[in-house]
Amino acid sequence: MNKVVKDAYEAIQGIESGMTVMFGGFGLCGIPENCLKALAESTVTGLICISNNAGIDNYGLGVLLRKHQMKKMIASYVGENKEFERQFLTGELEVELIPQGTLAERIRAGGAGIPAFFVPAGYGTEVQGDKEVREFNGKPHIIELGMTADFAIVKAKYGDTMGNLIYNKTANNFNQPIATAGKITIAEVEELVPYGELDPNHIHTPGVYVQRIFQGKDYENRIEFETTRS
Amino acid sequence: MSLDKNGIAKRISQELQDGYYVNLGIGIPTLVANYIPDGIEVILQSENGLLGIGPFPSPDEVDADLINAGKQTVTAIPGASFFDSASSFGMIRGGHIDLTVLGAFEVTEKGDIASWKVPGKLIKGMGGAMDLVAAAKNIIVAMQHTDKEGNSKLLKECTLPLTGVNCVKRIVTNLAVIDVVEEGFKLIERAPGVSVEEIRQATEGNLIVDGEIPEMKL
Numbered sequence: 387m388n389k390v391v392k393d394a395y396e397a398i399q400g401i402e403s404g405m406t407v408m409f410g411g412f413g414l415c416g417i418p419e420n421c422l423k424a425l426a427e428s429t430v431t432g433l434i435c436i437s438n439n440a441g442i443d444n445y446g447l448g449v450l451l452r453k454h455q456m457k458k459m460i461a462s463y464v465g466e467n468k469e470f471e472r473q474f475l476t477g478e479l480e481v482e483l484i485p486q487g488t489l490a491e492r493i494r495a496g497g498a499g500i501p502a503f504f505v506p507a508g509y510g511t512e513v514q515g516d517k518e519v520r521e522f523n524g525k526p527h528i529i530e531l532g533m534t535a536d537f538a539i540v541k542a543k544y545g546d547t548m549g550n551l552i553y554n555k556t557a558n559n560f561n562q563p564i565a566t567a568g569k570i571t572i573a574e575v576e577e578l579v580p581y582g583e584l585d586p587n588h589i590h591t592p593g594v595y596v597q598r599i600f601q602g603k604d605y606e607n608r609i610e611f612e613t614t615r616s
Numbered sequence: 617m618s619l620d621k622n623g624i625a626k627r628i629s630q631e632l633q634d635g636y637y638v639n640l641g642i643g644i645p646t647l648v649a650n651y652i653p654d655g656i657e658v659i660l661q662s663e664n665g666l667l668g669i670g671p672f673p674s675p676d677e678v679d680a681d682l683i684n685a686g687k688q689t690v691t692a693i694p695g696a697s698f699f700d701s702a703s704s705f706g707m708i709r710g711g712h713i714d715l716t717v718l719g720a721f722e723v724t725e726k727g728d729i730a731s732w733k734v735p736g737k738l739i740k741g742m743g744g745a746m747d748l749v750a751a752a753k754n755i756i757v758a759m760q761h762t763d764k765e766g767n768s769k770l771l772k773e774c775t776l777p778l779t780g781v782n783c784v785k786r787i788v789t790n791l792a793v794i795d796v797v798e799e800g801f802k803l804i805e806r807a808p809g810v811s812v813e814e815i816r817q818a819t820e821g822n823l824i825v826d827g828e829i830p831e832m833k834l
Contacts, residue, residue: 412664412701413687415680438701465740474739481739486663487705487747494702505709506750510728510781513746543681555698556665557681562700590700607680613688615672 389549389593390578391600394424397572401537403430404457408493408564409437409447410540413466413610416557417446418541420574420602426450432457436493436535438486438560440464445608454478462486466610485513488530490563495532497566497595502531538568541602542591545575546582549596550589558590565591574602617809618790619832624758626651627805627832628717628788631756632658639663639708639748641718642686644758648717659693661713663744665704668696685744705744709751716752718745720759720784722774725800725821727784729757730776742779749780761789761818768820770794770801791815793832800824805832 391397398421401407411417425433426449433456440459441448450456451469458480464470473479484492485507495503504527508514518529540561543554551573553561565571573591578601581593619627625647632638632652639661640646649669652658660669662684669684670691677691684690692698699707707713720731729749732742749755762768770787786804787794792815793805800822803815808831816823 413683415664415683415687461741463741463743471738483739483741485742485746486701486744487709487751490701490705491709505747507709507747507780509750511746511778513742553698553700555679555681555692556662556683558698558700559665560701563702609678609680609683609689610687611683611689612678613672613690614675614678 387548389597389599390547391598393600394420394574394602397421397574397598397600398424398428400570401425401428401430404432405536406434406436408535408538408567409435410559410561410564411446412438412556412559414442414446414608416541416553416559416561417441418539418572418574419605421539421572422446422449425455426453431455434458434460436460436533438462438489440467440470442466442610443469451479458482460484462489490560492530492533493560493567494563496534497563500532502529504528505530534567534569536569538564538571540565540571540573540591542573542575544577544579544584545573545599546579546584546593547599548581549573549593549599550581550584551575551591551596552584552588553590562590565595570597571595572597573599575599576602576605617807619807620790622647623807623834624788624790626834627793628756628758629653631715631786632656636714637661637667637712639713639716639752641716641745643719645717645719646686661707662690663701663704663708663748665699665701666690666692666696667699668693670696705747708747711751711753713752715754715756716748717756717758718748720757720769721776722769722771723757723759723784723787724771724774725796727782727796728774729779729784730774731779733777735777745779749783755784757784757787759787759789761791761815768818770819770821772821791818797824802826803829805830807832808834
């Protein structure tokens with residue numbers, strides 16, 4: 387079994403125009419920087435991107451936007467990005483907004499083979515649309531569908547050559563559910579070690595979910611709002 | 617005199633009970649963390665995957681992998697835990713979070729809330745607000761009683777797109793503490809020096825005034 391690829395350029399082989407790709411991360415925290423950079427340098431266009439956020443103007447998913455590689459963005463929160471707003475207003479970019487917990491659960495369910503489930507979030511709002519409504523325990527719920535993607539791309543702090551992953555602090559966020567939901571899941575890690583070196587008790591993502599893994603480089607780990615106490 | 621933002625946060629802090637797990641939204645709700653009463657232990661949840669938010673870091677503690685849901689750098693208290701986004705909203709949806717405090721543009725006498733979208737303005741998205749209001753056991757809204765033009769934000773019906781329906785339990789504004797009950801907005805407390813009449817003027821929805829209304833003790 388050899389899941390290790392050389393770098394991001396090799397890892398993203400097979401991602402074609404028009405495919406659906408999920409990206410881990412919350413804001414700029416825990417995003418797969420190397421793969422985003424490689425994708426931005428590729429000729430792939432018309433991507434349907436699923437990620438909690440859309441990056442900022444010149445970083446994260448924002449670089450794919452800037453290069454007009456995105457046809458549709460599925461996210462829960464897309465503020466902090468002027469190019470996004472511009473493309474949305476001109477109709478270049480299609481946007482689907484999903485409540486954050488529903489988005490996470492749709493991805494988790496997709497990876498876990500659950501085609502649909504009911505949640506209270508969005509009932510009575512525009513999110514409900516024409517979705518089926520059912521009452522459970524006296525409370526209305528709406529149906530939501532599990533979601534998968536052609537490719538899922540995640541970033542972890544540590545990974546091993548069998549694809550086992552450990553995330554760091556709040557850089558886990560959407561990475562863990564997203565890792566389960568790709569037909570092909572790519573993991574880029576800050577530190578890649580031989581299998582057997584990570585404590586099996588501490589694995590967040592078991593290697594079965596990961597098809598390709600590589601050690602990333604030159605991580606910027608940018609901070610969106612650096613806030614300190616005086 | 618009407619309360620400032622810190623006054624609203626201070627009044628909300630009186631709702632906290634020992635052992636509460638609390639999610640604080642962006643804006644005034646975040647300030648509540650500054651007024652947690654002595655002798656009460658409250659654990660703050662951040663929906664991006666942290667239970668046990670600590671103070672903002674000192675400049676040398678800043679860690680790009682440790683942020684809150686507002687994407688600000690934070691610290692984690694001893695005893696904190698990290699988890700993924702699906703688990704985080706499982707915690708919220710499953711009713712394990714005792715109290716959610718969030719801001720709003722409008723609230724109705726039925727407990728509906730609008731807080732995420734203003735038609736004609738640029739879209740940002742609902743983030744976790746819809747999940748939080750639909751599932752939390754107890755929801756307190758922290759907001760100004762009126763908008764900048766003096767229009768009431770406590771309405772019969774929302775004019776803006778909804779975040780959730782029939783979910784707000786209590787509202788703390790610069791003028792009053794109000795509970796959402798079957799018949800409408802029940803006035804519980806007045807801000808110091810604010811009259812019932814002033815509150816009535818600023819409330820479009822049905823305001824219920826039952827007996828003598830005490831002033832807030834801050």
